[in-house]
Structures are given as C-alpha cells and as structure tokens.
Amino acid sequence: MESHMGKKILEMKNISKQFPGVQALDKVSYDLFEGEVHGLLGENGAGKSTLIKLLAGDYSKDEGVILVNSAEVEFNIPADSQAMGIRVIYQELNTLDTLSVAENIFVGNLPKRRIGTIDWNTLNKRAKVVLDRMLVDTNPKKIVGDLTVHEKQIIEIAKAIYKEANILVMDEPTAALGEKDIKSLFNIIRNLKRQGVGVIYISHRLEEIFQITDRVTVLRDGKKIGTVNTEETDRDTLITMMVGRELKEMYPKREVPIGNVLMDVKHLTINGILEDISFNLKSGEIVGLFGLLGSGRQNLIRALYGIDKFDCGEIRIDGKPVMVDTPSKALQHKMGFMPIDRKLEGLALVLPIYSNITMANIDNLGGGFLINKSLEMEHSAKWVEDVRIKTPKLTTEVNSLSGGNQQKIVLARLLETGSRIFIMNEPTRGIDVGSKVDIYQIMESLCEEGAGVIMISSELPEILSMSDRIIVISKGKVTGEYKRGEANQEKLIHAATV
Amino acid sequence: MTEDKGEKQTKKVSLSSTVILFIFLIVMSVAFTFLSKDFYSIYNITSMLTNIAFSGIVAGTLTLVMIMGGLDISIGGNIAFTSCLVAYLFNLENALPIAGIIIIGLLLGTAIGAFNGFIITKLNLNPIITTLGTMAITRGMGYVLTKSRSILILNNVIGFIGGVLLGKGEIAKFPFPLVLFIVVYASLAILMAKSKFGRKIYCIGANESAAKLSGINVNKVKFIVYLISGIAASLSGIILTGQTAVGMPQHGRGMELDVITAVLLGGTSLYGGKGNILGTLAGVLILGVLYNGFTMIGFRYVHIRVFQGVILILVVSLYEVREKKTY
C-alpha cells in the first residue's frame, strides 16, 4: 500500500459491534488520510452503515479503538464526534420538517448577536451563501416540510459541508441525484480534498467509486475483505470481494420457461407522480424495476397492491380487469407484497413466528369464529421448512431472528396466502449472503411453479442477474425496458437519470 | 451471522410472569389476613370482590384496547353518564320496564364507544386526547341531566329480576356482579387467546402497517374494540347504579387510573401486541386486595389515591426497564 502525502487523520482498529442475532462488525479496521477520498464498499448489510454510526457517535462499539490525529477518542454521543470535526451525511433524511431551510442547515449552531440572541438576518444570509455554492435556488426561509425529497437531500449535504469538517462521511449521497447533480457534488468533493478534508465515501455504485475515490475498502458480512488503491483494481475484483464468490455462483441459473401474461398494467397514472406506466408480468418471469430515489417506483407498486389510489389506467389479472383498491383485494387476487422495511412494515416483532406467517390468512385458519391451532402450526411448519429457516420452535419471537430469517418469514407469509404475483421491494436488503442465496433460489422455484415476480432493487448486480426483463423508471415515466442480456450498469443508470 | 440469539419463547415468558403475579396475590392476601382481623370475613371478601367486579369488567375490555395499541380514558365519564341516565329514566312518571331502561343504558354505552371509534379511525386522531375529550363530554352530560344532584333509586320499586339485573341480587349465592365478572373474563379470554378477531387485535397492536398490508381491516377492528369498551363501561355503570342505588355524575371518577394500572400490572405492553386477560385478572385482583387491605388496616381514601399514582409509575417503570434489558 503506497503512503499518501498527507498525515493519517483517522484510524479505526479492530472495531466490533454486535446486535441481537447478528455480528454487524467483526474486527474491522479502516483508516483515512487528509485530502483523500476513501471509498467504503459493500452490499446492503455488509456493515458500512454500522461503522459510520459508530464513528458518528450514534452507536457505541463493543471492541476496538478509534484514533483521530493519532489520539485515542471515545464517542458516546454525536456531539463528541462532531467536536472532533467529523460530519456525516446520512442516506435517510433527518430533516427538521417544521423549521426553515436556514435553521436546518445550521441546527445546533445558529449564529448569535453580541448579546446572545439568535441573529436571524445573518442566519438567512449565510444559508443563502451555502445554497448558492451548491447551485440550488431554494429560499432559506422556506419550511423544509414543503420541499421535495431531492431538495431535502441537498439540505442534508449542505448541513454537513458548511461546517468546518476535517472528516466528511457521505452515505450513499447520490441515491436521489441526477447526472448533473452528481457532477456538481463531485466538484464539491474535489474542492474539499484540496482543502485537506478527508472524505469517507460509501456506496455500492461501482462507477462512482472509480470516479471519485483514491482507495477503496470492501466489507462483507461485517468483516473487512481488503483495501486497495482504486487505480490498481477493476470492477470484477471489487465485485468478487463484495460478494465473496464468483457472480455466477451467487445467482441461480434462471432457466424457467416463460408463460402467459399474469398481470397487465396499462397507462397507470397518478397525477403529478406517475405518468402513463404500462408493462406486463408473465408467468415464470422476474421483472426487475430500477430507478433512483424519487423516481416513483414505490408509488407504482403501492398503487398495484392497493395501498395508494391511482387516477387513470387499468390493471388486468389473467386477462380480466380488476379493481385493486385495498391490500385485502390484492390478496384475493393472489398478489403478495414484501415491503421495503421489514421491521417497520413487515413484521410484528413481538409476536411469534407462527403469528407472523399466518397474519394475512387468519380468516382461513379453520371454519368459524375460532382459530384452528393445529392447522396453523401445520401450515407454519411447512413454510418454515420451505424457506429454509433452521429454527426449531415456531413460538420464537420474531425479534430474536436474524435479518435473513426475518425476511424469510415475510416471504413465508406470502406463500401461506397462495400468492402467484409477488411484489418484492428490495428483497435482500440488509441480510447476510447465505440468506440472500436462499431467497434467490426460492424466487427461482416460485417461478418454476408458474408465479411471476416484480422486484424493486437498487443493487445493480442483483437486478441484472435475476431479472428476465428490467424496466427503468425515472421521474414518473418508463424510460427503458431491457431483456436479459441487453442491459448493463451504465445503461441502467443512464436511463434512470434521464 | 445467521444465529438466532436467545430465542425468546413467547408463551413461556408471559406465563411465568403471570404465575409470579398470582403468587404475589396469594402472599399479599395471607399478609392482610394477619394484619387485619376484619379482612378475612365472608362479608369483606364478598364486598371486596363485588367492588373489584365493577372496575374489573372495564379492565378486561381495556386490555383489548391497549393490546391493540390504543387507550380509552373515557370509561369514567361513560359510567357517570350511564348511571345518571338510568337513574333518571327510572324515576320518570311513566317509567319504562327495567329491561328497557337497561337496554337504553347499554345503547348509550354503544353510542359512546361508536363515537370514540369513529373519531379515532375515520378522523385518525390521537386516542388519548380524543377519549379525554369524550370523558369530559360524557361526564358533563351527566351533570347536565342531573343538574349536579344525585338521583336516588327507591328500592321497593324493584322486583327480584330487576334487582338481579341492576346488580343487587345473587345467583347461586354469588353476587350478580361477580358472576358477570367471571362470564365477561371467560369470554374475553377465549376471544383473545383463540379467536380470529382476537388474533387480529394482537397483530394490529404489534405492527399496524404490517396488519394493513396483510389485508386486515384495521379500522373495522379498532372501531369494534372501542365499541366493546364503551358497552362494558356502561354495563359497569348500570351495575354500579344498582348496587349503590344512586345515579350521580361523580360515579367512576378516577377509575381510569385504577383500570390502566391493573392492565399494565398484568403485563400488557403500552407499545401494543403484548398482554393477556389472565394477567389483567391478576392485576385487578392484586390492586383490589391491596386497596381493600390498606383500608382494613386503617389507611384512608386519600392515602390510597397517593398509592395509586405511585404504583402506576412504579409498575410502568419496572416493565419499561425490563423491556429495555432484553433488547
């Protein structure tokens, strides 16, 4: 490893962190030089976010040492980390929606007059300066709650950048940005480099890693796989490091014959959000849905499953037009929905496994008013085996399962309702590689039985390998449709940022 | 990485806590027997259990509400209004038959429950503040109806059946309220532990979004549960009126505290999705014996009121700390 011209401003040695059921970080080491952009690469669930939250003082580590400018530090609360000049831009928006843009950017650090009162004039002026530097036109007095997702992300970036940061951490900053904004963001980063700021750049977008980083560290399943100089490596090496096996081994063969049209979506429109979306799903097929944050993918699948209303358009299942305006109706038409956040929307964490599995099919657990317990246990046991969860007891609370097993429980619930049309929203987000492989194989066997899957994924290798067709959505419209083999990462990203 | 750490067995945990509660109940009862010579008498035990029945019935249905993740503070006001209405109707010139009056009373409870349910589901308002408002409205109506004066019910007008219905009679030597209590609890226990409807309540309380996505009609279930809570409160109000032979707007004051404490003591979680009727039974009995025992020893009502507050905070703090420890 070549040494850099600058000094080492950050060193994290042998960091470990455990959560119930999962070893999030296992003796991970990471360092950063001044003026360097050091990428942190890994799949969802590899441990990147945990490492950053530890650095930010939001979590506390179980083991390991953190050194800033060669002096050991302990971060117990976010303020400790910020005192050391560390600023983090999170992927999830953490805006104060009831306050103004200016107040959001300078929160906790509002400028004061000599007598100690808040100087609103200076605040607004300074905010304008920051926003100009980021090339946005937003009025600093506007209430953040009224802004778009895109504008909110810019505010988040501005929040971190304006303060004198020595170490800037960016967690998937381009999730909502288009090509033009990504270019301007990179310019800002290069500027910061020149000023000696060290940047930790987290992404699972390989093309960005190659564009902006000097070095890159790869994490997988909570462990550090390696650190390389960006110039000296290539895409395939990085992917293999990220995934741990040859890409071909990870994903199943996908040789299922494709049958009739299961679902036909025609001219689906939600005013102001989606415009004239048309596509179909055939039996045995996996259709991948790709797009950036703010593209409208979420709105689309929520409309399909009956969570949100749509203004125009028609949905046909097995050739017949249907009116799916509640999840209950969707279930009647044998649609199954796997939400993006299993903890928030998918699982009843305090309830046992069997309750979670039968949640969508309670009325069918026996004839009358009461639940047929033995029937319930029988069904649950079958699905637990089918989705390959190795837990001995069905009465275990779902909370104590690993992420991978929890996701499988959600899947089991869809199987219990006899779904034929599966809508999966980031199905392998935040789970270990072993469970991912399991889920891919389950998807394959579902297709073999004639089901169809619509899968939203922002993991390019995943969506490219698993999909028979990929549909790209940008700003509410379909901007691309590719058959297997026709697409690659560049094409997808290009279509998504049109 | 795929290991499941410390598999929590749901059944075992909740059963063991309930057992501990019942053991505590027995120990406490024994203690009071020694501490006060008046405690262990047929008269005291029966009247204590009858008292427990009033708030106990409401505690049972409140358990449903709280497992679902909601709250109903309007129960006290419901009791007051129902009590005043029943007594008022009773004393009219051409009074309706007792059965009719009772049905009207229950209908009132249904209406109050429906009001709560409607506002909370259709307008999507915070259950706590909504039911706080309903409490004011219902108790206020009680005051309006009675012009703040208590309405007495004359004993000699009530026949045997009326007495039973209004709570003064006995069935096979058991006071009627107690019988009702047992029936209600048995029904609620079966409902929650074994029925499809009960399971839906648990699911909604544990994760409302997941329940919605699973096709459960959340609004309908919530509405029905608040309805049940309203009916139970008015039932309790009717029985209370019969027992005390008076309808007054002060009835049920401060009862919400008792009932909530009992439910929380019984192991129902404020976060929803966890709890059971047996636990609430233990909680209701423990508090009932506790307050009765204290009274026998010589504490006055005001002292007990202080204890109520302390016990609530203590119970809920302990459970909070325990939940935090496991995660």
Place this chain on the structure above:
Amino acid sequence: MTDSDISAEKEKNENLLSKLSEIFVYGKSMVPALLVLLIILVVYFGAMTPYFLTYTNFKAIISNIPVIAIMAVGMTFVLLVGGLDISVGSILGFTAVNVALFHHMGFPAWAVVLVSLAIGMVFGTFNGLIITKVGVNPVITTLGTMALARGMASWFALDIESLKLGRIFDQKFLLISRLYFPQDKQIIPITFVYVIGIYIIVSLILKYTKYGRNVYAVGSNEYAARLAGINTTRIKLSSYMISGIMASIAGVVLVAQLSLGRDDAGMGSELQVITAVVLGGVSLSGGKGDLLGVIISVLILGVIRNGMVHLEEVVGLSYYWREVAKGAILILAISIDSARLMAIKKRQVVRQ
C-alpha cells in the same frame, strides 16, 4: 345562464372556498382564524345579552384567564418537544393546599411563594426524569403524577382540621393577585401584567435564544436534533420542569385571587389548558406553534365560559353544558390540528 357559466361560477366559488381555507385553516398560523372566531363569539354573546359587552364583564373575563394562561405557557413547552402533561391541574391543587398550610404555619408571603415554586419544580423534575431517563410514556407518567399530587393534596388538606376551608388572611400574599394599576381606579389587574409579561418574555426566549430553538428542533425531529449535537434529554426534562413550575405559579395566583386554598383547586383544568394550547396552533406532533395563538385561544375559552354563564340567565341553557363544551372543543381542536398536518403531508411532493 349557460352550463359553462354555471360551472365557471361553481369553480370560482370552490376556488374562493379553498383559498379561504388556505388562509384560515391550513395556513402557517392559526392566528387569523382565531381572531375571526374571537370576534364572532364576542358579537354573538353581545347580541344575546346586554350584560356581556360591559366593563364589569370584561374585567370578569380578564380575571378568570391568568390561571389557565400561565399553565398554558408550561404546556406549550411540553407540546413543543412532542410530549404531554396531564398532571398540571393536580400540581396546582397540591400547591394551593400547601399555600394554605404554610400560611397557617405563619410563613411570610415570599417564603410561601418560594415553597410553591419548589413544589412545581419537584413535580416537574419527577415527571421529566421518569419520561426521559426511564423512558415511560408521558401520558401514563403524568397520569400517575396527577393521582399522586391530587392524593397528596387531599391528604394534606385532611390532616389540618381548621384548614378544611383554607382561608388566607395575609394581605401581602393576597396582593399577589389583587394589586391594581393604578391602585385607586382599579383599571389594570396585576395578573394581567403577569400574563402579558410572561408571554412576551417566553415568546422572546422561544424565538431568539439557542434554548428556544433547540426546543423546536427536538420536537420537530428528535433523532436529527440528537445527531446535530443537541442534548435532547436535557431539553425534554426542562420542558416538564417548566410545566410544573408554571402550574405552581398558577396555583399561587389562584389562591391569592380566591383567598382560598382547597384540595380540589384546578381539578379538570388540564383539559382546558391542553385545549387552549392545541387550538392555539401548537401541534400535538411537536416542533410547531407559538404563544400568540395560545393567548388568543385562552381568551376565546374565557369568552365562551363567561358567555355560557350569561346564556343560562338569558336562554336557560344549563351551566353544566360548559363541561360538555370543554370536551367538544378539545376534540375540535385536535381535529383541526390533525387536518393541518394532513394538508401538509398532502402538499409534499411524494414521488418515491
């Protein structure tokens, strides 16, 4: 009129309606709507009875407001950080009993006031610690404290026989609420000054101090505030402390007004305080609202209360409908709050 004329008219009317609701209901501040409501109420009651729009009546309304107004300031802090405190009425009651108690024991006025402040501080801190350090739900916590404080109030009141009525004779103490400017003409009661003073000072604190802005930040998004380095625990704790102290101050003022310290003082007042604060635009969800709306709301509630007394004489409407009205207005207030929140959510561009 042709069809298109009719539909154009309809559209104009609909636009007018939506424009009006934009300004009055869904706008940034509730103040315009509240002022309109206040004017309507004054006009209505003025029309119903000649005794309403008199100077004496005006003084009666003003003198009934300070207690709720002061507690509303404390409740505003609590709601701004996203919490709730239903124990304020009981803290007031306990304070009232202690005022009588200490007065009976011969303490001078200033000492009584100090003790009262201490009581408010203790209860407020207790609430705050249980809510922030132990992590219990604010409603349940303050429900417990409510019973505790009220119970203690009754308990203390019991044990002092002669104090069953709790009469206060210390003139210096009574002046706390009975001073007028100027003393002879009795125009402006000192309680009025208290309220205006507290409201102005606290408004300045909320808008122009770091502490005030941190309060808004914590209520707006507690996690983000924490990430920004704000000590959210301390901010939340302080808001409950302020609520407690305000309740005890209100208790002192009330006892001085009535020259009576009873254990049922302030019973049910938490409902009115919460109603006033939410109606005034301070959102239940936190981080939003200011005292201007609150003071107008307090005035509105005072006018309604006073008006209903008159209505009983004029129309025969039972005074007890006031209790019902209290509950109904509370539910109305939270409905408006909820509607405003929904409108904001709808306005946000939600392409995900």
